[in-house]
Amino acid sequence: MQFFSFANEVLPYLDQLYSYKKIADLNRYADVLAKFRRQFGYGSALLCSSPGRVELIGNHLDHNGGKVLACTVNIDIIAAFRANSADVIRIAAKNRQTIRISVNDDAPCERSAGLVKGMVKYLRKQGFRVGGFDAYTDSVIPTGAGVSSSAAFELLVGRIISALFNDDCIPEDILARAGQFAENVYFGKPCGLLDQSVIAIGGTVRLDFSDGLRYEKLQTDLYGASLVLINTGKSHSQLSDLYAAIPADMQAVAGYFGKKRLIEVDPIEFFERYEEAAHAVGVRQTLRAKHFFDELSRVEQMSELLIGQADRGAHCTPKLSDKSQTYLSDVISLINASGESSLTQLKNCAVDEHDTAIADIIDFAHSVCPCGARVHGGGFAGTVLCVVPHACLTSFLSAATAKYGVDKVYSLKPRSVGTTIL
Numbered sequence: 061m062q063f064f065s066f067a068n069e070v071l072p073y074l075d076q077l078y079s080y081k082k083i084a085d086l087n088r089y090a091d092v093l094a095k096f097r098r099q100f101g102y103g104s105a106l107l108c109s110s111p112g113r114v115e116l117i118g119n120h121l122d123h124n125g126g127k128v129l130a131c132t133v134n135i136d137i138i139a140a141f142r143a144n145s146a147d148v149i150r151i152a153a154k155n156r157q158t159i160r161i162s163v164n165d166d167a168p169c170e171r172s173a174g175l176v177k178g179m180v181k182y183l184r185k186q187g188f189r190v191g192g193f194d195a196y197t198d199s200v201i202p203t204g205a206g207v208s209s210s211a212a213f214e215l216l217v218g219r220i221i222s223a224l225f226n227d228d229c230i231p232e233d234i235l236a237r238a239g240q241f242a243e244n245v246y247f248g249k250p251c252g253l254l255d256q257s258v259i260a261i262g263g264t265v266r267l268d269f270s271d272g273l274r275y276e277k278l279q280t281d282l283y284g285a286s287l288v289l290i291n292t293g294k295s296h297s298q299l300s301d302l303y304a305a306i307p308a309d310m311q312a313v314a315g316y317f318g319k320k321r322l323i324e325v326d327p328i329e330f331f332e333r334y335e336e337a338a339h340a341v342g343v344r345q346t347l348r349a350k351h352f353f354d355e356l357s358r359v360e361q362m363s364e365l366l367i368g369q370a371d372r373g374a375h376c377t378p379k380l381s382d383k384s385q386t387y388l389s390d391v392i393s394l395i396n397a398s399g400e401s402s403l404t405q406l407k408n409c410a411v412d413e414h415d416t417a418i419a420d421i422i423d424f425a426h427s428v429c430p431c432g433a434r435v436h437g438g439g440f441a442g443t444v445l446c447v448v449p450h451a452c453l454t455s456f457l458s459a460a461t462a463k464y465g466v467d468k469v470y471s472l473k474p475r476s477v478g479t480t481i482l
Contacts, residue, residue, distance in 0.1 A: 178242025
């Protein structure tokens with residue numbers, strides 16, 4: 061009887077979170093709740109889900125004030141949680157050491173605990189209340205795969221603090237900035253605001269970083285296509301300098317035009333003075349700036365495609381209309397153009413001239429079916445994003461898992477909501 065009561069409470073959320081209702085998901089929440097009760101001795105708890113994300117298009121634009129199109133996906137970290145009276149945050153998980161920190165201790169420490177401390181410190185500085193709580197978590201977001209497992213954890217912590225101590229009213233942009241602060245200051249990762257913003261807001265989002273953070277939620281469905289990530293298996297933990305060089309290069313070009321960020325530079329003037337800028341600032345730097353402007357145009361084109369297809373009332377059906385076929389072909393063309401630009405202009409697809417892991421996966425994807433394929437996220441290591449027509453999804457997954465292994469291939473669906481209290 062108790063399980064049926066629990067199921068009735070959780071089931072209404074599953075369609076939003078995972079695009080389907082499945083007994084395995086229901087059992088996962090029941091398992092986390094049971095482990096929370098055993099770990100901390102409570103009889104009841106609240107539940108939270110915080111998703112991973114993919115960047116559809118807009119590679120390395122956020123840090124120079126550009127626009128990015130991204131969406132949350134149906135893999136997440138979930139938690140059962142409850143406030144305590146000890147002013148201590150305790151977060152437990154299977155096969156992991158329990159995080160235990162005082163809410164008044166903001167000294168730097170190891171990664172996961174440091175991220176919690178960063179969230180607490182930032183939210184306190186913004187005037188929000190923070191208290192002690194206990195949580196038990198379970199994550200199915202793969203680490204190091206470019207789907208923002210760290211940001212999902214940060215937003216989970218932030219949403220728990222919002223729900224327990226602030227009437228669940230901390231704005232999404234504040235939670236996102238708290239996550240960025242935690243990454244920058246307590247983890248030493250010079251990330252922008254992209255990952256945290258998408259996860260806080262949820263759905264398919266066009267983010268505009270030209271003046272703070274503005275966003276527009278778009279139709280989530282890709283119509284006729286699925287998302288597949290293929291992981292190179294390479295670690296990006298030692299690549300911070302390579303990541304940091306990209307915004308620095310773009311800002312150097314902006315500085316040549318008397319501006320701080322590329323978004324402030326007139327693109328017409330940039331292209332007219334391209335050779336001059338390349339000679340003065342450097343070829344690599346100017347190529348990366350060209351990627352910025354080219355990719356910015358692709359973000360707008362992709363957004364228009366999604367909006368236009370939604371306005372036509374299209375649906376994902378096995379047999380697409382002629383207009384839907386054209387739409388899908390256009391989406392794939394934009395994804396491939398983004399991939400080519402990242403490879404040849406942004407140059408974030410290889411650590412050195414001998415590194416072909418990302419380029420090889422892109423070539424493989426194109427050899428299987430007419431799909432879109434591009435480096436995903438920061439690049440250099442991590443994953444390749446493939447936009448695969450439904451008609452060839454089964455054969456694509458079969459070929460990809462045979463070549464790279466089942467643990468390196470992820471078939472994902474867009475998710476319509478961000479970090480959510482159930």
